[in-house]
Amino acid sequence: MQARSALFDLYGDYLRTRGSRAPVAALVRLLAPLDIAAPAVRTAVSRMVRQGWLHPLRLASGPGYLLTPKAARRLDEAAARVYRTGRGGWDGRFDMVVLHDAPLARRDADRLAYLGYGALGPQVWVAPRASDELETALQEAGAGYERFSAGHTAGSAGAAGIVARAWDMDRIGQSYQDFEERLRPVVRAVTARSSDEEAYAARFRLVHAWRSFLFHDPQLPAPLLPPGWPGIRAAAFFDKHAARLRPAADRYVERCLQTTGRSARVGFSEP
Structure with a gap:
């Protein structure tokens, strides 16, 4: 697990609801159970400051870092997708983008994929839901484009054909099966005798692995999913x-935020 990616997870899943800030010493403590060393944390923090994701500030407990508005928006949107809140039905129409010129660079194409778009060809992208970030992403890519809202004249069968061309659903489905197989022993290892730190580390790995699906699964609405879709399980x-x-x-996060160097073992308890 990379330090920068782990910091995004930490801020998004735990610190966003705790003022979106933390002292650097707490960041180091919170990533230690993931086997991420202090120098890697500090290097990643400095990089995120340069990229406009974090803002340095002085806290009562020492130097700290606050999410920037851009980062807060991105993490809130990611959280809604991770926990699948605010998703409505589907109106039968795709958001379609036709590029004027050459295909997007790899980095820009990856950004569209993260926003839920799939490529029908080098210059045509579609998504079952329009993203508010799409125009900004294309402008920053320097891409000219036309944007349409379109339904397929062949109805559900035609829409299914679009999905099959834009996304490799077999590969994504296999990824979901692999996710369960890989994470099942991690979470089952946490029992009533486990410490809060052990529960935190297991949950962090679980959420980190799940969050990776944001980069290649468009989270299609139910009418577009293949039968027996592994993502539901x-x-x-x-x-x-x-x-x-x-x-x-x-509990472990709160203890790391409130203490400086003091360690304790509090037993994990089943709800």
Whole structure:
């Protein structure tokens, strides 16, 4: 797990609701259970400051870092997708973008994929839901484009064909099955005899792995999902264990934020 990616997870899942700030010493303590060393944390923090994600500030407990408005927006949007809140139905129409010129660079294409868009060809992208960030992403890429809202004349069958061309659903489905197999022993290892730190580390790895789906799964509405979609079972697995481990993880976070160097072992308790 990379320090920069872990910091985004930490701020998004734990610090966003705690003032969006933390002393650097607490950041180091909170990433230590993930085997991320202090120098890596400090280097990643400096990089995130340069990129406009974090803002340095002085806290009562020492130097700290606050999320910038840009980062707060991005993390709030990511949280809504991770926990699948605020998602409505589907009106049968795709948001379609036709680029004027050459295909997007890899970095810009990855950004569109993160926003839920799939490529029908080098210059045509579609998504089942329009993203508020799309125009900004294309402007920063320097791409000219036309944007349409379109439904397929062949109805559901035509829409299914669009999905099959824009996304490799077999690969994504296999990724969900692999996710369950990889994380099941991690979360099941946390029992009533485990410490809060152990519960926190397991939950952090669970959420980190789940968050990776934001980069390649468009989170299609139910009418567009293949029959027996593995993502539904994987989501239930994630929800169950993320909720089960949350109280102990929260206790550990609070202790790291409130203490300086003092360690304690508090038993994990099942809800």
